[in-house]
Amino acid sequence: MEPLSAVIQRMMKDNPVLAKRMSDVRESLASNPIEIMTIPSDECPYKKCDGKGWLWIKDWSRLGKKDEEDENGKLLRAEWMEQCKCYEQLVKQREVDKKLDLSGIPPIFSDATVRSYDVNRYRSANSQGIATMAKKAAGNYVNNYEAMKKHGKGLYLYSKVKGSGKTRLASSIANALVKTYGIDIAFIKSGDLIAQVYKTMNKKSETTRSDIIETFRKVELLVIDDLAIKDSTEYEEGIFYDITDYRLEHKKPTIFTSNVTIDELEKVYPGGRVNKRINKMAMEIYMPEESIRDDEADSENAELEKLLFR
Template sequence: MLGLIKFVQRVPGGSFVTYDVEHYGETQPFWIPDGTVMGTEERRNQSMIPPEYVYKTAKEFQWDIYGENVKLQKQIVNAFTVNFREFERQGRGLYIYSGTKGSGKTMLACCLCNEIIERYGISVKFISVPDFVELIKDKREGSREKTDSIYQTRLLVLDDIGAQTGKQEWIDNALFRLVDYRKREFLPTIFTSNSDAEKLKMDDRTVDRIVSISTDVKIPERSIRREKAAESNRMFIQGLLDAEKA
């Protein structure tokens, strides 16, 4: 494990990769021929998982925090990591949803990505639907390849489906093409959403496909983000008061 990738220069036949190593700095560029098996770290770097979740593992996702019975959800999520090959064989993914912001949907999806990268060493990509829409619009060099890699990655997270604004036909079509492709190629996708799949305000054809290739994971309606923020605020104030007393 070399640390974070700082720079990749692609040339025919392979790439020169420069790493940024803690307490050392930038390395000399390493020659990595095409087709070389990628390391976990490199997969992670290429996954586009948001920085706050890059190193989160399934163990860090607290199920007991919701104070509700989440046994079924937990079982489905465990099955997904343990039997991922079977999910792949069926081209099946997950639909993680809850109407409440901060309830842990994105975090859970990222924990699952990390788990899959670790266990199976396959390509995983994360993109939010608004970013996917921007990417499709982007005509700059490299955006086409990025779009292709999202189509073809072995596991894709499409975060916040249904959050795309406006019912513009081209957006609907772009999402249809992506979801349809993943379904036809048996490539699992994890969707996260604020809405029940059946109630997504999208093209019916897309909704049908999402429903047919996903297993639902309902996250309880509780803003864990807000609860954690309130708790750390309380501890901060308590710390100040204790210091004053001392």
């Protein structure tokens, strides 16, 4: 059988255009033998790699040659992988995603931002005014987090009415803090926190009360949703005392949402120690006394009805 090289030579002799092109390619490879083989995509902010942070690179001048070291001990290879400029951002992004995943922020609010907190969703002008203030405070809290952290200051989002946006706003603040500062967050409903401690009383449980307490004492930012949602036993009060007392002492910021004011906490935690701690460690923000939950359900139903009856 005729060898391949002979076939190519014969083809080039018969086809001068092909021959010219082959020699152009050879020349350009000789002057610039390094080629990025990875196909660039819009997913890379620099449009260099395929969005995964790595570049596959070929040195055509070393094609078919064995890897060897040059006189400076540098390894010469025919192909290798190299980090794209976007790699470090990508790693940071993955860390942020992981932190958000582990944070306990309610999944329905995983995309909630302070910016998308819509003050026009409230009907009364009074509510809109209060919402505007709350939104501003939330944004300022995020922007000034370093200063807040230095003083261990958190927030206390309060409104009596359910569905007025407390959990949503607290989630947006938490999202922003993780994204901006890469901090570790634990977001938990007060009832779930208590339940976690009670679960440790099970003989089979491998975690203890103090394991749970320790976790919520130490985490950089803690969000307790629905504090004092129901009456509390002395034992439960002790759990919140142990956590808030430590966080106050160690200047660790905590964000609370509640449907009772800080002053009224004394009725739920009669020991009087929890509200005194919280008074020092969090700034009270009033939320509108207006539910937009119903509104939302109404418009959602209207949308779905359109699908059903069209």
